[in-house]
Amino acid sequence: MFFASDNWAGAHPLISERLTKEAAGFASAYGTSELDRSIEARFSDIFETDVAVFYVATGTAANSLALASLARPGGVTFAHSEAHVIEDELGAPDFFSGMRMIEVAGPLGKMDAESLKAQIARFPQDAVHHGRANSVTLTQATEQGTVYDLSEIQTLTQIARENGLGVHMDGARFANALVALGATPAEMTWKRGVDVLSFGGTKNGCWCAEAIVFFDPAKAREMPFIRKRAAQLFSKSRFISAQLAAYLDNDLWxxxxxxxxxxxxxxxxxxxxxxxxxxxxxxxxxxxxxxxxxxxxxxxxxxxxxxxxxxxxxxxxxxxxxxxxxxxxxxxxxxxxxxxxxxxxxxxxx
Incomplete structure (x- = not known):
């Protein structure tokens, strides 16, 4: 009766089999193999738009580096007061992005729109001494097991857009939220105004597979350098792709x-x-x-x-x-x- 965390579960047999298959032979390194390229294309198919995909080792790395890609000097990021980026990542998002995480209130793990507006107003773009509003991060599904519906996501991203802020989604349990809503990946992300997604697979049957997904590849130009500097560039990235190949095949995920x-x-x-x-x-x-x-x-x-x-x-x-x-x-x-x-x-x- 293991209910402590979905992190306690092992890997799904189909994912393990695909890893074993990939263990033989040779393939070019650092994300350049044929398998790596095919999975990048698969992500674009799933999200119904051209995306840029970058593998990292953990959800904390995905969140931290995704936010780093949106960062500006003196920036602050707005997150729910009980979000993982604030409560459980030891300041890694602040460390890698150079920004501060600012708490936003809201019941049951979901940011309240009016609270978000009020917090953003505290950090105008010319606030040299106090920091300037930079980005919003949403956790989907939330740390309290709830799920933002599509209209709630739209409302919060619209507030971000009106203030010139980027939007990140922490999708450690992305698949669980998706099937709970009965939505498509596109409907729950870029069609609602999300710029970058931390796409989690580890909690849902993968051995170790996390990805940062940019819905505008032009906004990902700095990510190769951010990821390398953070020691998150896998040489044998095909083993992440192998997991995702099985994970995404026939909608196993x-x-x-x-x-x-x-x-x-x-x-x-x-x-x-x-x-x-x-x-x-x-x-x-x-x-x-x-x-x-x-x-x-x-x-x-x-x-x-x-x-x-x-x-x-x-x-x-x-x-x-x-x-x-x-x-x-x-x-x-x-x-x-x-x-x-x-x-x-x-x-x-x-």
Whole structure:
């Protein structure tokens, strides 16, 4: 019963097989092989426009270098107050981009449009002493398991456009958000005003595959230098391409996300019907947040369940009692119905 993180899951067998196949023979290095070029073309097909693609090792690297590509001296980037770029990346986005991350409030992981406007207004373009507004970063799906719908993305990117700001999307769980919305990759990104995407594969069945995707290749001119300087240029990049070849083939990536979301739906349904636990708030992706008695959480852990106790957001703090725990449950491509049902049975037994 591994619900701690989708990072805990291994690699999908088809992706492992494709890596093994690529291990034999020789291929030109640093993104110049035939396989590398074919995957770049595949991304353009998926997003219905010509894109520029750059592989990096981690989601933190993807976010940091993508924001660095948008940076200007003295710039500030606006992110939700609980976004990964602020909470969990040890200042890497600030370090690599030279910008500061400015918090924007909003319920359940999503930036509030009026709060974004107010924060941007604090940093006019001629504010030499305080910094100038530079870019906006959206997390899709959010750190609280919610998903921006297309109109919400459009509203926030329009605010950015009106202020001359670039827009980045942190897509560590991009596929999960995509299938939750039933949208196309183009509809959820550049058609809504997103400039650059951190496209995550590691959480959804890849071994190690993260990519930075530019929807206007002209805006990616500096990225080869930014990536090299950050020590993120793979010599044997074909092994990232091999993973993505299997991942994208026959829409495996979407199938894996649908499975993960489906297992989360099963958890949500079970928790909604439980007498001993409850959903902390509604989510749409593969993250579920539940409130359970502390004694029940201890019992579940003793019986083999893996999950994290989660910091309580301010907007739900009053609903959680002292003898209760807020926990996060994350499903993956490898989660089974047996895992989910056993966990729900433990809650019921308690």
């Amino acid at each position: 979407l199938d894996l996300a649908r499975h993960a979301n489906g297992m989360a739906d099963r958890l949500r349904d079970g928790l909604a019907a439980s007498n001993t636990a409850r959903l902390a708030w509604g989510t749409q992706s593969n993250e579920v947040f539940a409130v359970i008695p502390r004694a029940t959480a201890k019992l579940a852990e003793d019986m083999g369940a893996k999950f994290y106790e989660w910091p309580t957001p301010k907007d739900v703090a009053e609903t959680i009692q002292k003898d209760e725990s807020l926990i996060r449950l994350v499903t993956s491509f490898a989660t089974t119905t047996e895992d989910v049902d056993r966990f729900l049975d433990i809650l019921q037994q308690a």
